[in-house]
Amino acid sequence: MTNRMKLMLAGLITVAGITLAPASLARDSISIVGSSTVYPFASVVVERFGRNTDHPTPRLESTGSGGGLKLFCAGVGTDTPDITNASRRIKASEFQLCQDNGVQQIVEVLIGYDGIVLANSVETEPMELSLRDLYLALAKRVPAPDGGEKLVENPYTTWQEINSDLPDREIEVLGPPPTSGTRDSFNELAIEAGCRSVDWLAALEDKNESRYKQACRSLREDGHFIEAGENDNLIVQKLTKSPGSLGIFGFSFLDQNRDKVQPATINGYEPTFETIGSGAYPVSRSMFMYIKKAHVGVVPGIPAYLKEFTSEGTWGPQGYLAERGMIPAPEKVRAEQRKSALELKPMTGDEEL
Numbered sequence: 139m140t141n142r143m144k145l146m147l148a149g150l151i152t153v154a155g156i157t158l159a160p161a162s163l164a165r166d167s168i169s170i171v172g173s174s175t176v177y178p179f180a181s182v183v184v185e186r187f188g189r190n191t192d193h194p195t196p197r198l199e200s201t202g203s204g205g206g207l208k209l210f211c212a213g214v215g216t217d218t219p220d221i222t223n224a225s226r227r228i229k230a231s232e233f234q235l236c237q238d239n240g241v242q243q244i245v246e247v248l249i250g251y252d253g254i255v256l257a258n259s260v261e262t263e264p265m266e267l268s269l270r271d272l273y274l275a276l277a278k279r280v281p282a283p284d285g286g287e288k289l290v291e292n293p294y295t296t297w298q299e300i301n302s303d304l305p306d307r308e309i310e311v312l313g314p315p316p317t318s319g320t321r322d323s324f325n326e327l328a329i330e331a332g333c334r335s336v337d338w339l340a341a342l343e344d345k346n347e348s349r350y351k352q353a354c355r356s357l358r359e360d361g362h363f364i365e366a367g368e369n370d371n372l373i374v375q376k377l378t379k380s381p382g383s384l385g386i387f388g389f390s391f392l393d394q395n396r397d398k399v400q401p402a403t404i405n406g407y408e409p410t411f412e413t414i415g416s417g418a419y420p421v422s423r424s425m426f427m428y429i430k431k432a433h434v435g436v437v438p439g440i441p442a443y444l445k446e447f448t449s450e451g452t453w454g455p456q457g458y459l460a461e462r463g464m465i466p467a468p469e470k471v472r473a474e475q476r477k478s479a480l481e482l483k484p485m486t487g488d489e490e491l
Contacts (some may be wrong), residue, residue: 146406162227166438167194167439175387176223193442203226208232211239214239214241214433220429222266226319228426230491241432244484250424250459251467252423252464253421253465254323255391255409256311258377259378264401268335268405270335277353277354278291281336292360295308295362306455310362313364315365315368325355370388385399389463391463404421444482447479465479
């Protein structure tokens with residue numbers, strides 16, 4: 139008995155190299171998962187795509203960057219997502235997971251930039267913070283206050299204990315969970331960068347990598363950093379009820395809620411379109427979209443969706459996503475990424491992840 143006959147007896151069919159159950163053939167809309175930061179941008183594209191084309195409106199879910207990539211890399215077939223959004227680049231371990239599960243051809247598209255902001259209620263004075271302040275406030279282990287090259291469990295409970303210029307107010311920061319790309323980016327761009335401002339800790343990376351990671355890449359778990367879920371709007375709501383707290387979320391949520399919250403400056407820079415786009419604002423990051431090439435031609439509409447997302451009227455400086463707070467990539471980068479998307483050029487595996 140041939141493999142095809144066995145599949146037919148089992149109620150399965152193969153289309154374009156993908157083995158599907160008959161029920162899954164009914165899916166005629168694109169399935170998109172991923173980052174809560176990218177979600178508000180993707181939701182606008184999804185809405186316009188559904189309204190202005192003959193294709194059904196794609197199904198879009200906010201699962202966090204890590205959660206989305208896990209679903210995306212689970213395998214090939216219409217019971218898995220076609221596209222995942224991420225507020226950070228795919229990790230080498232995630233790329234390998236995809237390969238191990240048969241997701242061999244992944245198209246990567248850099249869609250724009252975003253800044254991670256720390257904000258508090260407009261009813262409280264704005265904060266002026268440094269990366270070092272953030273590290274000392276939020277890291278799990280920090281240099282001992284009495285000096286010496288030793289680490290201790292974070293003893294700081296107020297901002298003024300860290301920096302006498304800061305308010306005598308309890309450290310309480312609401313932020314995303316470990317599945318969030320915002321959390322990954324914040325750890326790297328804020329906590330690790332602040333850690334490296336301590337000379338002997340920066341030197342540890344080459345001398346003792348495990349100790350370096352312990353010092354520079356872990357957030358405290360004693361109640362001063364509070365995981366508030368993937369919903370950035372919920373963090374904004376909580377800040378209005380707790381004026382002394384700070385919240386961590388994407389720039390677009392700040393831009394949409396300036397009547398409720400205000401940003402802290404970090405290393406002297408306020409998050410703006412200009413400072414994020416230029417890289418002057420230290421906690422800025424790239425946003426990505428990943429497409430499962432094997433699903434093109436099986437699930438209808440994927441090339442048309444990519445054409446809509448990468449048009450200048452969508453992601454360009456005058457596009458509707460810029461109006462929503464996304465910082466466009468430079469013109470040359472947009473042209474390269476549009477070409478990669480429309481030609482469905484897969485990653486080679488040689489990228490620096």
